[in-house]
């Protein structure tokens with residue numbers, strides 16, 4: 001392959017790349033697919049743009065709406081906690097689950113995979129720790145979606161989440177935490193209107209959750225209805241937390257296969273973040289748990305506290321923290337940022353959201369950092385891309401959270 005892709009993906013190169021991406025969707029092998037596609041694109045990102053300014057409060061074509069808030073009452077038995085949410089969202093959940101099944105059936109036309117999921121995976125639920133096992137059973141019961149499919153749906157979130165997360169500190173020592181949630185990589189490209197089918201179908205399932213005990217907020221999160229792990233959350237006046245997928249070929253998916261085969265000593269990543277948000281008692285306690293608990297797959301945890309200097313990116317292998325990148329105001333590190341690549345390695349040329357995000361944060365400067373200016377950064381292509389489902393802005397003080405559904409009008413990077 002020689003020659004640069006034409007701008008905005010309008011030329012034949014752009015079309016070819018999109019066709020390939022759609023084809024690879026059937027293979028369900030995102031990291032491998034990325035590696036194959038990587039050498040095709042050697043030119044600067046054709047979808048890049050100047051750093052956005054004054055995009056907040058959200059409006060215009062990149063803003064697709066607000067999301068509703070539901071209370072999850074932790075005083076209820078786990079099997080009842082999700083009933084109210086499921087009453088409202090079961091139709092949307094079924095649409096997404098059906099889409100995932102269609103993809104599986106395209107790849108394995110015999111229908112065997114779905115059959116295995118419906119009849120075998122549900123038994124695995126019993127081996128999950130409390131309260132997750134009972135919550136999943138409750139969701140299956142109240143949504144009418146078979147238990148095995150609910151479990152697979154939860155596993156999908158653990159695997160297919162590509163994101164951009166930022167923790168930043170302003171000149172007064174105030175901390176901000178924000179993220180774009182990008183989801184649906186390689187899961188069905190819709191050529192008719194240039195969008196990822198799953199990304200589009202997920203938007204109506206996005207909800208803000210307020211987890212309460214004794215009628216008081218324990219933590220808040222932004223979730224997909226039907227998923228019981230946590231990818232973004234805030235524990236008021238203690239810490240903020242987001243999780244990003246870490247593609248790693250060194251045993252990345254081995255743990256998940258081992259789990260299917262019966263090995264149970266690692267924890268699902270989203271269950272760890274949930275347990276930390278629910279039960280960790282301080283920034284340090286959260287940091288220790290996120291760094292040390294054995295996991296089923298690698299991940300990045302991005303953690304913010306409430307005091308100056310409390311912010312870090314924890315790069316995890318299944319067994320250990322490989323790196324902890326802390327804020328260091330004295331040395332000029334006033335923000336930490338994670339996309340889906342180890343910070344000591346260059347990001348994939350094909351998927352470089354890190355450099356544009358850093359460029360925009362650097363341009364903003366610490367003097368002017370705030371939730372609105374961070375929203376600007378997260379609204380700049382390709383940090384904003386076709387996979388972006390929503391943007392969440394959080395402040396630890398009082399557990400402040402804002403979530404906005406997003407749209408990325410053409411020309412826009414597919415990821």
Ligand SMILES: *[C@@H]1O[C@H](CO)[C@@H](O)[C@H](O)[C@H]1NC(C)=O
Nearest residue numbers: 079080137138140141142143
């Ligand atoms: C399943 O849901 C029905 C109502 O939809 C409820 O009556 C029943 O108690 C639930 N069963 C379990 C095990 O939660």
Ligand SMILES: *[C@@H]1O[C@H](CO)[C@@H](O)[C@H](O)[C@H]1NC(C)=O
Nearest residue numbers: 190191192193194195200407
């Ligand atoms: C995209 O096209 C599909 C049908 O191919 C349609 O159902 C969907 O509403 C369209 N989405 C948008 C955002 O236009």
Ligand SMILES: *[C@@H]1O[C@H](CO)[C@@H](O)[C@H](O)[C@H]1NC(C)=O
Nearest residue numbers: 073075076212213214215216
């Ligand atoms: C929570 O509030 C509801 C009504 O607002 C009340 O009926 C219930 O008893 C309260 N629960 C607790 C544990 O305080």
Ligand SMILES: *[C@@H]1O[C@H](CO)[C@@H](O)[C@H](O)[C@H]1NC(C)=O
Nearest residue numbers: 130131271274275276278279
């Ligand atoms: C948090 O701790 C409580 C009390 O020990 C326990 O019942 C609950 O299951 C824990 N939550 C999670 C998600 O592990």
Ligand SMILES: *[C@@H]1O[C@H](CO)[C@@H](O)[C@H](O)[C@H]1NC(C)=O
Nearest residue numbers: 332354355356358359360362
């Ligand atoms: C942003 O600033 C940091 C710290 O000065 C520097 O290391 C980094 O290379 C800059 N990145 C970009 C993309 O400008």
Ligand SMILES: *[C@@H]1O[C@H](CO)[C@@H](O)[C@H](O)[C@H]1NC(C)=O
Nearest residue numbers: 362363364365366367368369
């Ligand atoms: C910071 O914000 C002020 C006030 O809005 C503006 O005058 C200034 O140019 C900004 N600085 C940078 C580096 O953007």
